[in-house]
Amino acid sequence: MAKINLDSILEGRRSQPHMLVEVLLDLQDQEGYLPEEALKTVSKELGVPLIDVYRVAHFYKAFSLKPRGKNVITICTGTACHVRGSDLLVNQVRGQLGIEPGETTPDGQITVECVNCVGACALGPIVIHNDVYCKNMTPGTLRRKLDKAAGKKKEAKDA
Amino acid sequence: MLQYVNVTIDGAPVRAEKGTSVLDTAIHYGICIPHLCHIPGIHDMGACRLCIVEHVRNGRSKVTASCTLLVEEGMVIRTNTDRILKMRKNIAELLVARAPNSKAIQDIAVRCGVTEVRYPFRNENCVLCGRCVRICKERAQANALGFIGRGKERHVDHPPGKLMDYCKNCNGCILFCPMSVTPCGGPMKKGEERLCGKCDSQLTADARKMPGVCVWCELGKGFQCSRYLAV
Incomplete structure (x- = not known):
């Protein structure tokens, strides 16, 4: 199935090396990460050496080579958010989920990332939960959010 | 013409x-x-x-x-x-501080007039000169090596999987690597790096x-x- 989707991404872009970033962005949107097999196909179809595909995929932060969780939690650790206590949020994640920023929980539900600034310093500390910006976060509100994100899966399991 | x-x-x-x-x-x-x-x-x-x-x-x-x-x-x-x-001397000094374990880089430092190294020695194995990458790409046409990562994490690597899938065993990367020849006194261990400077007389x-x-x-x-x- 993944192969069919890759075909639709590559449609009209074959043998055009300059479309590499666009193809990778679409692939990232669709799969949530860049699978190794897909990168090999992309390299072959676009006529770009595989090492160049990897170079681009490693260079941009928008691409991830490891599978990511269903819930992507991004914590802003920029100057303003740091002053307003974003390090407490990072510690909350460490304590509650037992993972470091940049890692995914073993059940594949939550990925936690840190970024340096998201341009909403007045509302800090900011946490982005699947492209939704949450302002004025505290360890308490983050705990509830993480519980909810992890809890959804439990309910689904029970049902 | x-x-x-x-x-x-x-x-x-x-x-x-x-x-x-x-x-x-x-x-x-x-x-x-x-x-x-x-x-x-x-x-x-x-x-x-x-x-x-x-x-x-x-x-x-x-x-x-x-x-x-x-x-x-x-x-x-x-x-x-x-x-x-002055600028070239400083660049050579930074290079030798990053990778003192190379005859080529020690020689360049002497050639550029470096007499003391004011920076902490890192003793790394690569100066990211890109000679291996370009030899692999242009002379061997193998595309087995490339720069991965950016900033501090930048390093030379091959695509995941076996290197042998791409490598043509031409040995060009080793031949042209400035790190492949150690200084005359043998490799320096961590903590005892120094500016060689013996070739100054040459x-x-x-x-x-x-x-x-x-x-x-x-x-x-x-x-x-x-x-x-x-x-």
Whole structure:
């Protein structure tokens, strides 16, 4: 199935090396990460050496080579958010989920990332939960959010 | 048909083929510009910055890497002003602090007049000169090596999986790597890195008297100076 989707991404872009970033962005949107097999196909179809595909995929932060969780939690650790206590949020994640920023929980539900600034310093500390910006976060509100994100899966399991 | 342009390097008017770099022209005419990442016949990427020169235009001078600077009509280049020598010495010092375990880099440091290293030694295995990457891409056409990551994490790597799927076993990357020959005293362990400086005596008096002139110094062999490679 993944192969069919890759075909639709590559449609009209074959043998055009300059479309590499666009193809990778679409692939990232669709799969949530860049699978190794897909990168090999992309390299072959676009006529770009595989090492160049990897170079681009490693260079941009928008691409991830490891599978990511269903819930992507991004914590802003920029100057303003740091002053307003974003390090407490990072510690909350460490304590509650037992993972470091940049890692995914073993059940594949939550990925936690840190970024340096998201341009909403007045509302800090900011946490982005699947492209939704949450302002004025505290360890308490983050705990509830993480519980909810992890809890959804439990309910689904029970049902 | 070959087209030629007239360039002035260190006050000497020379004629250069259009499309060649300033570094290639200078080496061809026996003007010594120290360099590390340049290999004749391979595209330059300006990684090591050792070959910096002053490009004088409209009375202002700009410091750029000469390997990526193409010759133009009426260009004025200075290769060994005090400013350039000072900057080049500093670059060589940074290189030797990053990777002291290389004869080539120790030789370059001596050649550029480094007498002490003011930076902490890192003792890394790579200076990211990109020689292996470009040899692999352009001479072997294997595309087995490339730069991965960015900033501090930048390093040379091959695509995941087996290297042998791409590598053609030409050994070009090892042959052209400046780190493949250790300093004369053997490899230095962590904590005992130092500036070798023993080859200082091989820099003949001529080289010191005429800093901008290539005197075929023995040190050139160590870092595969393109003067030696071209012969």
